[in-house]
Amino acid sequence: MDALHVRSVLVTGSDRGIGLGLVTRFLEKRDPPEWVFATSLDLEGSHGKKLKKLAGHHPNLVVLQLDVRDLKSIEAATRKVEEHVKEHGLTLLINNAAILIKFTCLVTETAENMERQFNTNTIGTLQVSQAFLPLLKTAALRSPMEGLSCSKSAIINMSSDFSSIEKMSGWCLSQVVSYRCSKVAVNMLTRCMSLEYKQFGILCLSMHPGWVKTGMGTLLVPTSVKDSTTRGWIEITLLSTA
Template sequence: MSMLNARSVLVTGSNRGIGLELVKQLVEKSNRPEWIFATCRNPEGPGAQALKNLAAKHEGVVINPLDTCEPNSIKAAAATVTECLKGAGLNLLINNAGIVSPVSMEDETPENMSEVYRTNVIGPMVVTQAFLPLLRKASRESPQKGMSCSKAAIVNMSSEGGSITNLLGWEMGRAINYRCSKAALNMFTRCQSLEFAEDEILCVALHPGCTTGNFNKCNKFC
């Protein structure tokens, strides 16, 4: 984070957890971004109060509604960001929003699995598609050589829980839908990195570390 020198950053799922902490760290940087777009499903709800308090103290933090499961919501957020940037590109997109529905293998349902995939895999895909023109613009107009998060980048928040060789925390919680969705997100990120290589857009999946002690008692982890 200390090396980041981006003019604009967008974080999905920024009303709590990892997303909120990312926004907090961004505003505290000595060379903080000029624009920090903090998005969440319901900015007016009680769950976004901490984010609203943070935005009230720091100029340049723009809270936008963005539901990663609703294409119209994503398009509206992209239009708002485009207007704010006034012709500039978006340097860094952090696809952080994610869910888990802790059920056993026997109790898993197609509907439950589909909901988690829609948020954790399809959501980042549609969000990336909506903001890709701004990312490409940032990359084209940057004087920097090569790839970096300060130039143009997509960061997908993944988890070691999605690793096929190392199933992190298996004994603490199965979270089948979450693990499968993060494994799919990892492959999606790899495909992004190949697809956008010529655009010099950096694409990475990150495992941020465990954020809870028990998978079965949370609705978001790792």
């Protein structure tokens, strides 16, 4: 884990679940980032208030309101981040914000569900990445590191095992067609990013966190948030020297 040296990191959708777990792992590092940016859709809600309370114990934790579906909200968050990172740019962006609206099957799936899932899970990931691209470019340019690395400049998009067309994991248990499709689209978006942003020195990848006990996935209690984010932490660390 000592191989990962991130000056700044932003995790979307980080007031609960996997996002909060990732933020916690960064704060627990022996050499934590200079800035950890955590976001919440509603800072005055119960989860947002808990996040602000956590910030009271960590001066390097900055809590931001962010709705990944709203360009004005994204732009406001970008300005706040830039105020803190200044000329150093943003080292690592983790697009974690996502929703699973209903446990629908193919027969009951609707255009409305599909639209809502794509607006948050896919389009939200695109818009946030576009907005923070200039800061990620700055971090890459200022880094003395060669090649691609999470310690240099990177975008990590949280994917899902449900997005595997080959495996079709859990189909008999839960079809969730709109969610699966939105996450397949995230994987393609990540691939496009990896091809386009490589020229700027920005690493882009998708990460599957496992089937985790969160508000979105509690069935069978397969993996705890701590176990999942610790495993993800190890993967990020390995990629820091890619």
